[in-house]
Amino acid sequence: MNIVLVPGFMTDRELWSDMLRRLPTGSQIVHVDPTRAKSIEEMASQALLDAPDQFMLVGFSMGGYVAREMVRLAPQRISSLVLIATSARGDGEVQARRRSAASAFDPAAFRGLSHASLRTSVHPDRANDVELIDRIQAMSVRLGGRVFQQQTMFRRDGDLERLVEIRGATLIIAGTHDRLRSLEEAEELRDRIAGAVMVLVDAGHMIPMEAPEELAAIMTRWLEGRLAQ
DSSP: OOEEEEEOOTTOOOGGGHTTTOOOOOOOOEEEESSSOOOOHHHHHHHHHHHHSSSEEEEHHHHHHHHHHHHHHHGGGGEEEEESSSOOOOHHHHHHHHHHTTTTTGGGGOOOOOOHHHHSSGGGGTTTTTTHHHHHHHHHHHHHHHHHHHHHHHHOOOOOOGGGOOEEEEEEEEETTTTSSSSHHHHHHHHHHOOEEEEEESSOHHHHHHHHHHHHHHHHHHHHOOOOO
């Protein structure tokens, strides 16, 4: 089985490393490159160029927007869709201000996402998990200031009204203690994508790193048809 993994804002393949060995034996993994694109749409188009003919598509957070754009561009190639800790809402005022500030940002000044901001991305009980926070920050350091500026400039147009266009099997996974994306946002995805299944995980936003075993088990059960709507 081919699985294409789309990372979120300032994350790379390390995001998935703890869960990969727990996926079904023989899975062929393709990691979407987070460094080249200057928009959600461009990232989706580039990912499709690198992807196999048929695949299961998994999008985390910002990657959920990319994944849904991939579905719109090539629905016949995607056998199933998994959306993790994401939303279909568009940018608000805060995101607009960040885009404006990013246009004048000096990439050379970037030293990685701050520990303070990263602590809000995990379950409150993990906020002082130094090893976890360091691993998350290390991804942003590797990606660097240029990618930080590019991804901050990404415009996330809401696609709530277009979710009805998604026809394939879809799994929604949300964290019960996600402080970046609300349960209501996950429910909007579930309710507007026909036949979608939603599962909650006791985690914050960074589900693939906070709960890798549970995430892999949920995906495996879903693929085997052992999760009901």
